[in-house]
Amino acid sequence: METAEVLELFDGLRVADVRDGMDWAGLHAKGSIGPEVTPLAPGMRMTGVARTLRFRPSEKAVPPLTPEEYTEWAARWYRDIYPDRVGPTIEQGEVIVVEAPDIPVGAIGSNNSLDWHAKGATGIVTSGGVRDTDECVMQGVPIFCRYRAQSMVQGRIEFDALQVPVNVCGVLIRPGDVVVADGDGVIAVPIEHAETVAKYARQELDNDKKGRRAIYERLGRPLDDTVR
Ligand SMILES: O=C([O-])CC(=O)C(=O)O
Numbered sequence: 317m318e319t320a321e322v323l324e325l326f327d328g329l330r331v332a333d334v335r336d337g338m339d340w341a342g343l344h345a346k347g348s349i350g351p352e353v354t355p356l357a358p359g360m361r362m363t364g365v366a367r368t369l370r371f372r373p374s375e376k377a378v379p380p381l382t383p384e385e386y387t388e389w390a391a392r393w394y395r396d397i398y399p400d401r402v403g404p405t406i407e408q409g410e411v412i413v414v415e416a417p418d419i420p421v422g423a424i425g426s427n428n429s430l431d432w433h434a435k436g437a438t439g440i441v442t443s444g445g446v447r448d449t450d451e452c453v454m455q456g457v458p459i460f461c462r463y464r465a466q467s468m469v470q471g472r473i474e475f476d477a478l479q480v481p482v483n484v485c486g487v488l489i490r491p492g493d494v495v496v497a498d499g500d501g502v503i504a505v506p507i508e509h510a511e512t513v514a515k516y517a518r519q520e521l522d523n524d525k526k527g528r529r530a531i532y533e534r535l536g537r538p539l540d541d542t543v544r
C-alpha cells in the first residue's frame with residue numbers, strides 16, 4: 317500500500333479509534349505502546365508509516381583528551397560511529413521510530429528532529445530520550461518519547477541498524493507499519509491489518525461523533541471539528 321493511501325485511510329482517526337479497530341481485528345494484545353511513552357507537549361499528534369532506526373550502547377572507552385582534541389574526537393563519532401543514516405532516506409509521510417538503549421542520552425534533539433521533519437517525517441517516536449526539549453516544543457515537530465535526557469551521544473551510544481524490526485517498550489514495529497500517536501499515546505498497526513483496522517476505527521469515530529454531536533446540540537454548544 318502506498319504511503320498516501322495509508323495516510324488517507326487513517327486521516328483524522330484518534331489513537332482511541334485505532335485501538336478499537338485493532339480490537340475489532342482480533343489484535344487485543346498488540347500495538348499499544350505503554351503510558352511511559354508520552355508526547356513532549358500537549359496537542360502533539362502524528363500519523364505515518366514507520367521508518368525504523370536502532371541505536372545500541374557503546375562499549376568504546378573515551379580516551380583521555382584535551383578539550384581541543386575532544387572537538388575532533390566528538391566530530392569523528394558522528395562521522396564514523398553515529399552517522400545520520402536515516403536522514404537521507406526519509407520519504408514524505410513517515411514516522412521515524414527509534415529503538416534506543418535504556419541509558420540517559422538525548423539522541424533526539426531540536427536539530428535532528430527538525431531536519432527529519434523538513435525531509436518529510438510527520439513525527440518521531442523513541443523508546444529513549446530527547447534533549448533540547450524546550451526548543452523541540454517550540455518547533456512543534458511531534459515527538460513521543462520515554463524520557464528527557466541531557467547527554468550527547470558521543471561515548472555512549474552507536475548507530476546500529478536502519479529499517480529493521482524494532483522493539484519500542486515491548487511493542488514490535490516493523491518498517492512500513494502504521495504509527496498513530498496523540499494525547500493517548502502511541503499505537504502501531506501491522507500493515508497487513510491496516511485496512512481492517514482503519515475500517516472499524518472509522519466506524520467507532522463516526523459513532524462517537526454522532527453521539528457527542530447530539531450532546532453538543534442539546535447544550536447549544538457550537539459544533540467543532542471533533543463532532544463534524
Ligand atoms: O545531536 C544530536 O545527536 C542530538 C541533538 O542534540 C540534536 O539533534 O539537536
Ligand SMILES: [Mg+2]
Binds near residue numbers: 427448
Ligand atoms: Mg541539540
